[in-house]
Amino acid sequence: FVPLSLPMRTPRAVRLQVMTEPPRGGTSRTEAKEDKDDDPKALSPESDYLLQTEDFTRQWKKPEQHSLEVPRVRHTVLSERDYHRLEAIIFQDDATEGSEEATVLQRRVSLPNIPIPPRLARPGVAWQHHHHATVNLVRQHRNQKHDGPIQFITNIINRPQLVSTCSEWKRLEKHAEYIGTTHLKDLLQDRERCDEMYATHDGVYLDYSRQRVTLETMKFLYALAEKQNLKGQIDKMVKGDKINFTEDRAVLHTALRAERALTGTVMVDGVDVIAEVHQVLDQVKVFTDGVRSGQIRGYTGKRLRNIVSVGIGGSYLGPEFLHECLKTEPEGINSALGYSLRFLSNVDPVDVERTCADLDPEETLVVVVSKTFTTAETMLNARTMRQWLWDFMGNDKEVVKKHMVACASVSAIDNVRKFGIDTDRYFFRFWDFVGGRYSVCSAAGAVPISLLYGFDLFEKFLQGANSMDKHFLTAPYDRNIPVLMGLLGVWNMSFMNYKARTTLPYAEALLKLPAHIQQLDMESNGKTMTKHGLEVDYPVGEIDFGEAGTNGQHSFYQLLHMGQTVPCDFIGFVQSQHDFCLDGENLSSHDELMANFFAQPDALATGKTADEVRAEGVPPGLVGHKVFKGNRPSLSLLLPKLTAYACGQLLAIYEHRTAVQGFMWDINSFDQWGVELGKKLAIDVKGHLLNARRSEEEVETSNPATTRLLNYYVNNSRRICQEAPYNPITSVTRKTHREHASAPLPPLPHDLGGQEGRLT
Numbered sequence: 046f047v048p049l050s051l052p053m054r055t056p057r058a059v060r061l062q063v064m065t066e067p068p069r070g071g072t073s074r075t076e077a078k079e080d081k082d083d084d085p086k087a088l089s090p091e092s093d094y095l096l097q098t099e100d101f102t103r104q105w106k107k108p109e110q111h112s113l114e115v116p117r118v119r120h121t122v123l124s125e126r127d128y129h130r131l132e133a134i135i136f137q138d139d140a141t142e143g144s145e146e147a148t149v150l151q152r153r154v155s156l157p158n159i160p161i162p163p164r165l166a167r168p169g170v171a172w173q174h175h176h177h178a179t180v181n182l183v184r185q186h187r188n189q190k191h192d193g194p195i196q197f198i199t200n201i202i203n204r205p206q207l208v209s210t211c212s213e214w215k216r217l218e219k220h221a222e223y224i225g226t227t228h229l230k231d232l233l234q235d236r237e238r239c240d241e242m243y244a245t246h247d248g249v250y251l252d253y254s255r256q257r258v259t260l261e262t263m264k265f266l267y268a269l270a271e272k273q274n275l276k277g278q279i280d281k282m283v284k285g286d287k288i289n290f291t292e293d294r295a296v297l298h299t300a301l302r303a304e305r306a307l308t309g310t311v312m313v314d315g316v317d318v319i320a321e322v323h324q325v326l327d328q329v330k331v332f333t334d335g336v337r338s339g340q341i342r343g344y345t346g347k348r349l350r351n352i353v354s355v356g357i358g359g360s361y362l363g364p365e366f367l368h369e370c371l372k373t374e375p376e377g378i379n380s381a382l383g384y385s386l387r388f389l390s391n392v393d394p395v396d397v398e399r400t401c402a403d404l405d406p407e408e409t410l411v412v413v414v415s416k417t418f419t420t421a422e423t424m425l426n427a428r429t430m431r432q433w434l435w436d437f438m439g440n441d442k443e444v445v446k447k448h449m450v451a452c453a454s455v456s457a458i459d460n461v462r463k464f465g466i467d468t469d470r471y472f473f474r475f476w477d478f479v480g481g482r483y484s485v486c487s488a489a490g491a492v493p494i495s496l497l498y499g500f501d502l503f504e505k506f507l508q509g510a511n512s513m514d515k516h517f518l519t520a521p522y523d524r525n526i527p528v529l530m531g532l533l534g535v536w537n538m539s540f541m542n543y544k545a546r547t548t549l550p551y552a553e554a555l556l557k558l559p560a561h562i563q564q565l566d567m568e569s570n571g572k573t574m575t576k577h578g579l580e581v582d583y584p585v586g587e588i589d590f591g592e593a594g595t596n597g598q599h600s601f602y603q604l605l606h607m608g609q610t611v612p613c614d615f616i617g618f619v620q621s622q623h624d625f626c627l628d629g630e631n632l633s634s635h636d637e638l639m640a641n642f643f644a645q646p647d648a649l650a651t652g653k654t655a656d657e658v659r660a661e662g663v664p665p666g667l668v669g670h671k672v673f674k675g676n677r678p679s680l681s682l683l684l685p686k687l688t689a690y691a692c693g694q695l696l697a698i699y700e701h702r703t704a705v706q707g708f709m710w711d712i713n714s715f716d717q718w719g720v721e722l723g724k725k726l727a728i729d730v731k732g733h734l735l736n737a738r739r740s741e742e743e744v745e746t747s748n749p750a751t752t753r754l755l756n757y758y759v760n761n762s763r764r765i766c767q768e769a770p771y772n773p774i775t776s777v778t779r780k781t782h783r784e785h786a787s788a789p790l791p792p793l794p795h796d797l798g799g800q801e802g803r804l805t
């Protein structure tokens with residue numbers, strides 16, 4: 046071969062690359078993957094190749110039968126080795142130009158210029174090699190009929206690589222070794238560093254000086270963010286690109302809180318997203334105002350005062366987190382007077398009992414929240430609630446129409462209708478582009494929260510989230526709160542190897558935030574497959590847990606201080622929802638709480654040395670037990686006050702942090718295939734249980750362990766079921782309304798009366 050260098054063969058000369066042959070020996074030498082959305086620009090400039098091809102069938106001997114329709118574009122990933130064995134790629138150059146094949150192809154397929162892959166510019170692996178192969182192949186084809194599919198290679202782009210192969214990642218790995226030699230107590234003495242390590246927006250203050258990072262670390266992280274086109278990926282998300290590619294869906298929870306003025310700016314499949322969002326919000330307002338004013342009443346004409354929100358996962362955790370925040374918020378307290386809201390999520394019948402025990406069905410409105418309206422737990426609970434309503438008010442379709450409403454995806458409308466809910470008036474839709482765990486700003490949160498607190502308060506929550514969205518979209522990386530938190534998350538997980546993370550709100554009203562974040566983050570980033578179909582070789586997806594401070598301090602902080610290192614998010618507020626200062630106390634109770642909020646991060650960061658312990662007079666045998674090594678990272682978020690608005694800000698911060706980490710890791714944070722297998726196996730088990738209950742036969746499953754365990758359950762429960770205790774007051778769901786009439790009455794709810802259910 047004559048070594049040829051790149052300038053000798055310009056891209057013009059390779060403007061058309063023709064075909065691959067079916068692999069010799071019948072086995073595929075390539076690994077095919079369909080991927081319509083791959084963006085060549087985003088791919089790593091590393092060695093392997095991704096061939097973008099267009100398939101069609103062609104018969105070489107009969108030109109009139111050439112079919113040049115392009116049924117699909119396909120990306121075929123080739124390893125380097127396979128690439129070099131691919132003799133059948135025809136690099137059409139001068140020699141073939143003008144030939145019958147070239148003419149046909151050039152006329153019918155318009156192809157972009159193809160850059161010569163770097164491998165081909167190397168001595169010995171150059172053009173001539175391919176040219177010879179081409180000529181031979183063309184000769185072969187002229188002499189034999191070939192009816193197989195032909196792939197026209199329209200482009201060669203570099204094969205995607207794991208982000209861990211890029212230089213920015215490797216630099217951070219190296220840098221982590223250096224950071225391993227530093228201690229936070231020293232880093233915290235660096236004033237210049239500490240003065241840089243904060244960001245603020247609209248009252249939210251983030252301090253990350255207690256992270257195990259230097260200013261240089263941050264620079265390296267920003268460089269990685271650039272490499273990953275983080276800003277571009279964020280923009281794609283909010284524009285409505287279908288970045289959830291495994292489900293072919295856009296990801297538009299930000300549109301749920303966008304202003305009405307933006308109508309017409311986000312379109313998905315021809316739908317004006319913002320217009321739709323505001324239509325539903327208007328519908329929610331009219332409905333919830335109607336219920337709260339007493340215009341909309343129950344089947345027997347009573348006011349609807351008890352709201353039961355039936356849903357699980359994202360259809361429950363976000364709304365419950367928000368509910369808990371507003372419960373003690375002064376505006377929330379006032380607007381909820383006379384109403385109650387409960388969540389029924391667990392399919393455990395005990396949850397039904399706990400939810401319904403002291404409720405009056407005639408005053409109860411059931412909101413079924415389920416994006417798919419097929420989730421087994423939610424649907425059983427919804428049917429149970431329907432039965433409960435029927436039991437009390439009679440088996441009438443109108444009972445369902447007046448006491449049950451649905452928040453579900455547009456595509457679930459038939460299921461909602463079949464259930465008996467009035468889809469013309471009481472179906473509050475959201476869309477496929479809203480993931481369950483990102484749905485609290487949709488009807489999923491809007492309906493139950495507005496019923497209890499009024500729509501105006503819910504709107505303030507949306508405004509808070511919107512304010513953070515704007516900051517997220519516009520602030521530079523080094524001033525962008527969710528981006529900083531996301532990058533630090535990546536740093537801690539993938540470079541410092543801290544596998545868990547904890548959320549510690551110093552606010553009782555945020556007690557459900559950790560549970561919401563747990564789902565948000567672990568369902569989003571608990572994956573190992575990158576969007577390019579490669580398995581990660583770096584740690585991703587933290588274990589998230591948490592607890593309201595100071596309760597956590599008396600529970601698991603022992604481990605945080607002396608056990609494994611777990612990066613902590615401390616969340617506090619300048620002002621309490623309710624503060625008081627007892628006579629004889631120097632500080633208010635909120636100051637007492639916040640003293641812990643400030644002290645814990647320093648204790649974690651600086652620790653206590655053996656010398657310090659000894660200086661306290663601790664006996665030598667105990668010194669080791671009382672040493673705090675410190676050097677444990679945390680960040681602090683300080684907000685003015687826990688209002689509906691602040692709740693929205695917090696929600697958006699954490700939603701965006703999750704997305705940032707997914708973008709950095711090349712993970713699709715918006716699907717959740719990992720929940721499928723368990724669901725499927727539960728269906729199988731239900732089949733076994735049904736057989737066992739009907740036939741009294743032994744259960745037989747695919748493995749002896751499950752068989753033994755199931756039989757233990759079935760055999761023992763046969764006996765226990767006969768002895769099941771039954772409480773006529775609380776076991777409401779199993780009785781008819783007639784039977785209830787003779788049973789002791791459930792406790793009466795207060796009749797508060799007055800306008801909008803408020804005490805007058």
Ligand SMILES: O=P(O)(O)OC[C@H]1O[C@](O)(CO)[C@@H](O)[C@@H]1O
Pocket residue numbers: 357358359360414415416417418419420423481482568717720
């Ligand atoms: O809203 P749905 O469709 O009932 O789903 C409930 C939850 O179930 C999940 O799909 C997990 O099983 C979550 O992602 C979702 O939030």
